Amino acid sequence: MMTSSLYIGLMSGTSLDGVDGVLADFADGAIRTLEAAFVPFPAELRAELMALQANGANEIEREAIAANGLARAYADCVAALNIKAPGPVAAVAVHGQTVRHRPELGFTRQTNNPALLAELTGIDVIADFRSRDIAAGGQGAPLVPAFHAAAFGTPGTTRVVVNIGGIGNISVLHADGRVTGYDTGPGNVLLDGWIGRHQGKEYDADGAWGARGSVMPALLERLLEEPYFHQPAPKSTGRDLFHMEWLDARLAGFTDLAAQDVQATLTALTAQSIARAILDERVTVDAVYVCGGGAYNGTLLRMLAGALGGAVPVESTAALGIAPNRVEALAFAWLGYRFTQRQPGNMPAVTGAQGPRILGALYPA
Numbered sequence: 001m002m003t004s005s006l007y008i009g010l011m012s013g014t015s016l017d018g019v020d021g022v023l024a025d026f027a028d029g030a031i032r033t034l035e036a037a038f039v040p041f042p043a044e045l046r047a048e049l050m051a052l053q054a055n056g057a058n059e060i061e062r063e064a065i066a067a068n069g070l071a072r073a074y075a076d077c078v079a080a081l082n083i084k085a086p087g088p089v090a091a092v093a094v095h096g097q098t099v100r101h102r103p104e105l106g107f108t109r110q111t112n113n114p115a116l117l118a119e120l121t122g123i124d125v126i127a128d129f130r131s132r133d134i135a136a137g138g139q140g141a142p143l144v145p146a147f148h149a150a151a152f153g154t155p156g157t158t159r160v161v162v163n164i165g166g167i168g169n170i171s172v173l174h175a176d177g178r179v180t181g182y183d184t185g186p187g188n189v190l191l192d193g194w195i196g197r198h199q200g201k202e203y204d205a206d207g208a209w210g211a212r213g214s215v216m217p218a219l220l221e222r223l224l225e226e227p228y229f230h231q232p233a234p235k236s237t238g239r240d241l242f243h244m245e246w247l248d249a250r251l252a253g254f255t256d257l258a259a260q261d262v263q264a265t266l267t268a269l270t271a272q273s274i275a276r277a278i279l280d281e282r283v284t285v286d287a288v289y290v291c292g293g294g295a296y297n298g299t300l301l302r303m304l305a306g307a308l309g310g311a312v313p314v315e316s317t318a319a320l321g322i323a324p325n326r327v328e329a330l331a332f333a334w335l336g337y338r339f340t341q342r343q344p345g346n347m348p349a350v351t352g353a354q355g356p357r358i359l360g361a362l363y364p365a
């Protein structure tokens, strides 16, 4: 394996919007982002990845073909970054596309074709970061807390890093160095689904549509009754649970709903479920830093600050020097770096695994 400190990280998450990539340099133990790129999925691939989130006919063949399409989108993202690299890249670390996440059944599935990606890029590829943690009895998710601790942790200060992608997750970086965290529930997944259905848009830019609606307290309470929110950690979730049918089942019985009031209520659901998770930690939090696409939803950030009582500063990770839309891809670049160092990537206190494990599998160039 090459000794370069340059890594490319690729993340395509539950929002199914496309591939976020970064070129990172981990020389001398530092974490530096040199370049970032985003490659949207072709519409057909996106639709198929969405369809593969639920049971369907001929899944094995369809998944394998979608994996080839994914590998090509990944390769485009790698090409855009590699051309700007100041030297040879040690490895591409790629998350893959989650199509099932069932740790309770002993598996999680990130669709991918890392062999094709190695073939297309000529660079070592490290893939499949979650399954070893599950094999060790863990949830296989969230994995970003170890990176959040390395990038954003400061001894003597309690910080919470909140990733709001399709699903939300928190990393609590305690003043004494302990790290706790888990998936809080829906991030943008229901917000995107609802505005898509009613306005034909991919997402609610800056939360503007939701801001024009009113939160409906009875509906919010109904949504917050979901047992997942009350389950103890370790826990993780995905589109397996939080999908539009989940929402539709809970909307039944509410009549004369204005679509924008539902959007406001869904925004409040994301904010409340995250805030409650933070308050449940029962520690004095110095500051909350938000990353993921949800950091660009001003309405959501205002609701989160409000749900925390207005006493804790809520900012984006840009305040700590990393743009919110780069954090996850950078986290996977870092996990790839950890793999090459034969260092663990999971945090047993977060995932519930029996111990620290080296995460990933290598597909040589």
Ligand SMILES: Nc1ncnc2c1ncn2[C@@H]1O[C@H](COP(=O)(O)OP(=O)(O)OP(=O)(O)O)[C@@H](O)[C@H]1O
Residues within 6 Å of the ligand: 011, 012, 013, 014, 015, 016, 017, 020, 163, 164, 165, 166, 167, 168, 187, 188, 191, 192, 202, 203, 204, 205, 206, 207, 291, 292, 293, 294, 296, 297, 298, 325, 328
């Ligand atoms: N300007 C914006 N205003 C409001 N929301 C936005 C904006 N930009 C992005 N988003 C939201 O962020 C989502 C994408 O976030 P991100 O890329 O962090 O998710 P992901 O990585 O796919 O998900 P996950 O972290 O769950 O794996 C979009 O689907 C959208 O809902």
Ligand SMILES: CC(=O)N[C@H]1[C@@H]2OC[C@@H](O2)[C@@H](O)[C@@H]1O[C@H](C)C(=O)O
Residues within 6 Å of the ligand: 013, 014, 098, 101, 108, 140, 141, 142, 143, 144, 145, 163, 165, 166, 167, 168, 169, 183, 236, 237, 238, 328
């Ligand atoms: C199974 C899976 O893909 N989980 C994702 C998803 O998106 C957010 C949340 O649910 C988190 O658990 C995880 O992603 C981040 C990158 C993680 O592992 O930390």
